[in-house]
Amino acid sequence: MKAVQFSEYGGLEVLKVAEIDEPHAGPGQVRIAVRTAGVNPADWKRRDGYFRDFMPLEFPFTFGFEASGVVDEVGEGVSGVSVGDAVFGLGTGTMAEYAVLTSWARKPETMPFEVAGGLPVVVETATRCLDQLGTKAGETLLVSGAAGGVGSTAIQLARHRGMTVIGTASERKHDYLRGLGAIPTTYGPGLAERVEALAPQGIDAALDIVGSGILPELIGIVGDPSRVLSIADFSAPDHGAQFSTKPQDDPEQALAEAARLYSEGTLRLRVERRFPLTQVGEAQALSAEGHVTGKLVIDVA
Ligand SMILES: NC(=O)c1ccc[n+]([C@@H]2O[C@H](COP(=O)([O-])OP(=O)(O)OC[C@H]3O[C@@H](n4cnc5c(N)ncnc54)[C@H](OP(=O)(O)O)[C@@H]3O)[C@@H](O)[C@H]2O)c1
Structure with missing residues (x-):
């Protein structure tokens, strides 16, 4: 073959x-x-x-x-x-x-x-990240790198869990993020101020998907390093944040849930x-x- x-x-x-x-x-x-x-x-x-x-x-x-x-x-x-x-x-x-x-x-x-x-890799990864962050309905999540495969999926799964999601991407992708259910903002200097204006209630957890060196900034925004998780920046534990790389033990549950959510029109x-x-x-x-x-x-x- x-x-x-x-x-x-x-x-x-x-x-x-x-x-x-x-x-x-x-x-x-x-x-x-x-x-x-x-x-x-x-x-x-x-x-x-x-x-x-x-x-x-x-x-x-x-x-x-x-x-x-x-x-x-x-x-x-x-x-x-x-x-x-x-x-x-x-x-x-x-x-x-x-x-x-x-x-x-x-x-x-x-x-x-x-x-x-x-779908399988992004579904497994996004589900694992949300679980590992201990996310709950009613919380607000900041996703850095929201327009890629993992980010797009994390937004939709977090919204399905009843969370508010702020996602970063370049401006031309903001309508795309809105379509997934996130409140978009740009990345780069001034992120903390932009996020504060969009979420005066505060940010409960943050997901660093891109690994663009912004863990200290994300920790400052969340206020608790244990509720910041990266899948791309190996220095996360040095900052007291979580790093996740190992696939979960039972990815089949996440895949079956993705199939169900897709059929319902909740996941795209x-x-x-x-x-x-x-x-x-x-x-x-x-x-x-x-x-x-x-x-x-x-x-x-
Ligand atoms: N540890 C794990 O278990 C695991 C699992 C899967 C993936 N990963 C890693 O996670 C990362 C993301 O994977 P992916 O599949 O989602 O990647 P991807 O689809 O290639 O991500 C591309 C997206 O990243 C955005 N981006 C680029 N620079 C950015 C910045 N500085 N700030 C915010 N967004 C930015 C882009 O948006 P713009 O075009 O708007 O810039 C683009 O939409 C990769 O490094 C991958 O290796 C790790």
Whole structure:
């Protein structure tokens, strides 16, 4: 089967579409014929060697942590899913014609495959962040980096939990944030003053999604470092804030909830651009520029 891989750290030149053996579903897994795989900043960061010191890769490494597709093998001990079911979920090596998923949910009929392929990572991450921050109905949340995949999803899930959300993005994306249910503001100097004007009741918790070095400012705004969480700034614990990187133990619950919320019309995902499997490099280059709205995805089939 075709798979997009790399065998040494480097720029886009190390990326290749390889012909490799198909994977098979082990116990507790399913294999899917992949329709769409999501693109994440972690793809180009891994390729660049960003994580090489604490998360070295075994080469060749196949890109992709999430996908939608149709189940064609069901592993031992798996129940509730059959060959032919359309699902979306988390796994490894999903930028390939076949991939093994370790957690999944049934894809609602109304959810296009390209949306389903881009949802698992952002749903798992946003749910984990909101849980870890101990967010509650009635609270006000500040999201730094609100227009990307994780931010867009965190806004909608926080709104569903009954929270008020202020999100930062460049001005041209403010209507997009409003459409997701957030009160938009720009990032950059003067954030604390802008946020105070928008939320005179105060900010209860903040989510640093971009890792743009603003943890001290976010802690100043919230007033309690334990209610500030970053998913991109490794220095968070040095400031007394939380850092979250490890996927939750039971992502299936979050995926099933996302399917339910999508069916109800409460959760949406904007797919900014779709690329064919041969253009994973172009997708990674666009992701690395850092201004994606929603998600980029790869159409495998
Ligand atoms: N630790 C974990 O478990 C985990 C999980 C998933 C992702 N991550 C990390 O989280 C980060 C975000 O992921 P993502 O998928 O949401 O990324 P993304 O979709 O690529 O985010 C792009 C968004 O970031 C915004 N942005 C860029 N610079 C900004 C700034 N200084 N302030 C506020 N917003 C800014 C952009 O808005 P503008 O165009 O308006 O600038 C753009 O809409 C990445 O670093 C990723 O590696 C970590």
